[in-house]
Amino acid sequence: LGEVNRLTAMRRSKKPTIRQVAEAAGVSTTTVSFVVNGRLNGEDRISPETRQRVLSAIDALGYFPDQSAQNLRRRSTGRICLAVNDLGIPYNSLLAKEIYKFAEGLGYMTIIALMGSPNNEQKTLEQLMRGLADGAIFISPAHLTNDDFARLAKIGIAVAVSTNHLRPTGVDVIRNTEKEAAYEALHYLYERGHRRIGYIGGFSEKVMPLNRYEAYRQFIRDYALPIGEEYIQFDPGVSREQAYEKAKGLLALPQPPTAIYAGSDLAAFSAIYATYSTGLRVPEDVAVVGSGNIPEAAIFHPPLTTIGPPRFNFNPLIQFLFSRLDGQAPPEGRLDCIEWNLIVRQSA
Amino acid sequence: LGEVNRLTAMRRSKKPTIRQVAEAAGVSTTTVSFVVNGRLNGEDRISPETRQRVLSAIDALGYFPDQSAQNLRRRSTGRICLAVNDLGIPYNSLLAKEIYKFAEGLGYMTIIALMGSPNNEQKTLEQLMRGLADGAIFISPAHLTNDDFARLAKIGIAVAVSTNHLRPTGVDVIRNTEKEAAYEALHYLYERGHRRIGYIGGFSEKVMPLNRYEAYRQFIRDYALPIGEEYIQFDPGVSREQAYEKAKGLLALPQPPTAIYAGSDLAAFSAIYATYSTGLRVPEDVAVVGSGNIPEAAIFHPPLTTIGPPRFNFNPLIQFLFSRLDGQAPPEGRLDCIEWNLIVRQSA
DNA sequence: TTGTACGCGTTATCAT
DNA sequence: ATGATAACGCGTACAA
Numbered sequence: 001l002g003e004v005n006r007l008t009a010m011r012r013s014k015k016p017t018i019r020q021v022a023e024a025a026g027v028s029t030t031t032v033s034f035v036v037n038g039r040l041n042g043e044d045r046i047s048p049e050t051r052q053r054v055l056s057a058i059d060a061l062g063y064f065p066d067q068s069a070q071n072l073r074r075r076s077t078g079r080i081c082l083a084v085n086d087l088g089i090p091y092n093s094l095l096a097k098e099i100y101k102f103a104e105g106l107g108y109m110t111i112i113a114l115m116g117s118p119n120n121e122q123k124t125l126e127q128l129m130r131g132l133a134d135g136a137i138f139i140s141p142a143h144l145t146n147d148d149f150a151r152l153a154k155i156g157i158a159v160a161v162s163t164n165h166l167r168p169t170g171v172d173v174i175r176n177t178e179k180e181a182a183y184e185a186l187h188y189l190y191e192r193g194h195r196r197i198g199y200i201g202g203f204s205e206k207v208m209p210l211n212r213y214e215a216y217r218q219f220i221r222d223y224a225l226p227i228g229e230e231y232i233q234f235d236p237g238v239s240r241e242q243a244y245e246k247a248k249g250l251l252a253l254p255q256p257p258t259a260i261y262a263g264s265d266l267a268a269f270s271a272i273y274a275t276y277s278t279g280l281r282v283p284e285d286v287a288v289v290g291s292g293n294i295p296e297a298a299i300f301h302p303p304l305t306t307i308g309p310p311r312f313n314f315n316p317l318i319q320f321l322f323s324r325l326d327g328q329a330p331p332e333g334r335l336d337c338i339e340w341n342l343i344v345r346q347s348a
Numbered sequence: 349l350g351e352v353n354r355l356t357a358m359r360r361s362k363k364p365t366i367r368q369v370a371e372a373a374g375v376s377t378t379t380v381s382f383v384v385n386g387r388l389n390g391e392d393r394i395s396p397e398t399r400q401r402v403l404s405a406i407d408a409l410g411y412f413p414d415q416s417a418q419n420l421r422r423r424s425t426g427r428i429c430l431a432v433n434d435l436g437i438p439y440n441s442l443l444a445k446e447i448y449k450f451a452e453g454l455g456y457m458t459i460i461a462l463m464g465s466p467n468n469e470q471k472t473l474e475q476l477m478r479g480l481a482d483g484a485i486f487i488s489p490a491h492l493t494n495d496d497f498a499r500l501a502k503i504g505i506a507v508a509v510s511t512n513h514l515r516p517t518g519v520d521v522i523r524n525t526e527k528e529a530a531y532e533a534l535h536y537l538y539e540r541g542h543r544r545i546g547y548i549g550g551f552s553e554k555v556m557p558l559n560r561y562e563a564y565r566q567f568i569r570d571y572a573l574p575i576g577e578e579y580i581q582f583d584p585g586v587s588r589e590q591a592y593e594k595a596k597g598l599l600a601l602p603q604p605p606t607a608i609y610a611g612s613d614l615a616a617f618s619a620i621y622a623t624y625s626t627g628l629r630v631p632e633d634v635a636v637v638g639s640g641n642i643p644e645a646a647i648f649h650p651p652l653t654t655i656g657p658p659r660f661n662f663n664p665l666i667q668f669l670f671s672r673l674d675g676q677a678p679p680e681g682r683l684d685c686i687e688w689n690l691i692v693r694q695s696a
Numbered sequence: 697t698t699g700t701a702c703g704c705g706t707t708a709t710c711a712t
Numbered sequence: 713a714t715g716a717t718a719a720c721g722c723g724t725a726c727a728a
Contacts, residue, residue: 069705
């Protein structure tokens with residue numbers, strides 16, 4: 001399939017316009033617009049008969065207001081955008097569901113932008129600047145800078161960002177204490193006698209370096225752990241299957257690790273599958289700790305020891321966005337922090 | 349948080365317009381537009397100095413063409429929409445990634461619409477009619493009818509639908525043989541001596557009745573299996589945890605099932621977790637068969653016996669959409685069918 | 697090589 | 713209670 005011919009795609013066939021409706025109903029476009037939108041100047045002012053006539057004309061023609069025209073005129077889209085790097089991550093899909101529900105109640109439509117690469121992060125930014133949505137939530141952008149977000153804020157787009165790498169610059173920022181929690185988890189493993197602790201990165205960690213990795217690096221330095229680079233699989237690949245293979249590699253080492261710390265719960269699951277497939281047990285032979293505390297961690301077999309918040313709470317993010325959309329937010333931006341802790345279950 | 353004040357959200361602050369750029373560069377808007385969009389009549393016709401002047405003006409002002417205005421003028425959005433009912437499903441998130449990549453290469457931006465409820469399916473439809481995107485892919489819409497899609501097609505929106513419930517009406521339809529495959533899976537269980545075969549629905553199956561459920565119903569009728577309604581957990585809830593609880597309920601029956609057929613691989617995983625947590629083994633005590641053959645099924649412990657395509661292939665869907673966008677599709681719509689089969693691994 | 701002027705569909709103002 | 717009209721920002725025939 002070659003280059004799509006935009007000209008062809010452009011030629012959307014006859015969609016009825018407000019003028020056609022007006023003509024069919026024998027009224028002015030003003031009247032039609034008023035019937036469709038209800039409010040005009042706060043005042044109700046269409047006679048029942050006229051309204052009925054307009055309504056039937058609308059029905060007969062199958063009229064829908066054109067969004068592009070509305071957006072241009074209203075200078076707003078009625079849309080918000082959720083920008084994420086990966087949709088396979090439970091946190092993101094759960095957040096998406098939550099936002100949809102909330103936004104819907106306020107009359108906003110939610111769209112999702114999948115970034116996935118530095119290039120696409122910039123593209124999403126540009127789309128937003130060009131009027132893709134009135135507001136946006138960014139989850140762990142990897143390559144966007146404080147300046148990027150400042151520009152977004154300056155043209156009046158409401159933005160809330162979940163990241164540990166940025167500060168408020170006209171946008172609201174939510175951080176977490178994953179670094180401290182990761183350190184705590186490693187210390188827990190250390191106390192239980194583990195010295196060869198392997199690392200498997202979270203998904204897309206290559207594109208988005210997380211503090212949990214820094215915590216790992218710092219811990220093995222602080223405790224002078226005898227861990228060579230072969231124990232560190234920073235990049236788990238893009239899928240659970242690839243993480244599985246990486247974990248098998250770890251377990252095939254001459255001196256396999258006695259514990260594995262994973263940058264995500266999903267990667268931890270893969271590590272556990274790999275352990276099983278090698279004929280070893282969890283946690284007796286290999287202890288595994290994950291990151292994120294996704295709901296599935298509690299029902300996994302064995303229940304997963306991990307770091308994370310007690311349960312996902314998307315409210316801070318959502319409140320930040322919508323209060324800002326509503327103009328109820330300080331121009332300089334706000335900062336919040338969500339607490340992460342070690343949650344001990346049975347995998348370690 | 350109360351009603352968001354749309355008026356406030358509307359008042360996007362000063363975004364530079366093409367006129368301001370033109371003025372700053374001392375040229376006409378035509379020239380600016382040409383510099384920005386490249387082609388005008390196929391002919392290149394801006395002098396290097398002028399172009400440079402325009403470019404620096406654009407840079408200085410931080411100009412971006414307004415998308416709403418562009419869309420209105422061009423009568424197209426340059427966007428395609430992926431409409432799904434659930435993002436937690438690997439099939440959907442993988443498909444999303446694939447579409448993004450493909451669409452990006454063709455200059456299209458992809459957005460995702462989360463439907464999730466009958467109400468929202470209609471809303472998505474309406475958004476599309478009003479110019480949300482130039483084309484759309486629908487995955488297993490539950491309540492949209494042939495007529496709904498015919499209307500979409502009529503106003504020139506390119507649509508491809510993955511479903512077994514609809515026929516081409518100006519849109520392209522892709523079906524699969526999940527019903528036959530599910531029947532085959534049940535027969536496989538039957539042959540291995542299983543008579544009390546429980547059922548756990550796939551996620552959102554309540555909102556989207558699948559043929560695999562019909563196959564189950566038909567099978568127990570055909571083989572006169574002694575299965576009461578208590579063995580049938582049609583609605584697994586909305587999450588893996590809820591499916592887990594439902595599965596535990598099944599296993600707590602006075603005469604627990606010796607096999608469980610699950611309407612999705614994710615539900616099958618939950619069933620297996622539940623089996624483990626009851627102290628039973630898979631497949632020795634309880635055999636489990638899933639549906640979908642998601643990649644994780646192969647690395648799960650034990651590797652999951654399931655039905656599905658040999659591997660996910662999104663090409664038919666993507667080709668349908670983009671060839672239609674390109675005007676290369678028959679107006680009446682096309683039909684394709686993807687083969688599903690039983691894939692025997694170790695969980696049954 | 698560049699500028700003028702109009703139209704896209706809708707909504708808000710103002711007049712009737 | 714209703715209608716005429718002027719924007720909104722951009723793209724592009726057509727004129728210069």
